[in-house]
Amino acid sequence: MPEHPPVTTRHTKATNTLQPDAPAEMTGENNPSDIPREMTLESLVNLTGEMEHLNELVMLHVEKSGGFTCTAAYFTLVTPILDMLEVEIRFRYRDGMTREEMKCIIRNWIDKEITEIQPGTACCGKKGSE
Secondary structure: OOOOOOOOOOOOOOOOOEOOOOOOOOOOOOOOOOOOOOEOHHHHHHHHOOHHHHHHHHHHHHHHHOOOOOHHHHHHHHHHHHHHHHHHHHHHOOOOOOHHHHHHHHHHHHHHHHHHHOOOOOOOOOOOOO
16 A cells, blocks of 8 residues: 555645634634634644544545555545535634634544544444434
8 A cells, every 4th residue: 555645635625714713823822712814624733733633534544445546546535534524613613712622623523533433433333323
């Protein structure tokens, strides 16, 4: 199996940015609204320190699919994952969120997705009322 490219959104929707209502510059750790305006998904995942965790999810999907043969196949696999994460962030984001609150949204979504894909976990394959 070839080495996979790093998880990034550069090869997907380059003009699609997340636009929370916060100042354009970083305002500091203790500010109640420290998420910069118009961030890409990649920037937001980096800001929250969840890139390695997201990569873990991507690798589980790569393993489950049996690998990939080229970069295009890799991005065909990764793009829906990134799109679903973006939808989750857009749904859960509220004005004035802190970086830690955003980290929790991203971390919890990734954890849920990992739990669903890993074989032998209690929630795997369940649909409807679990």
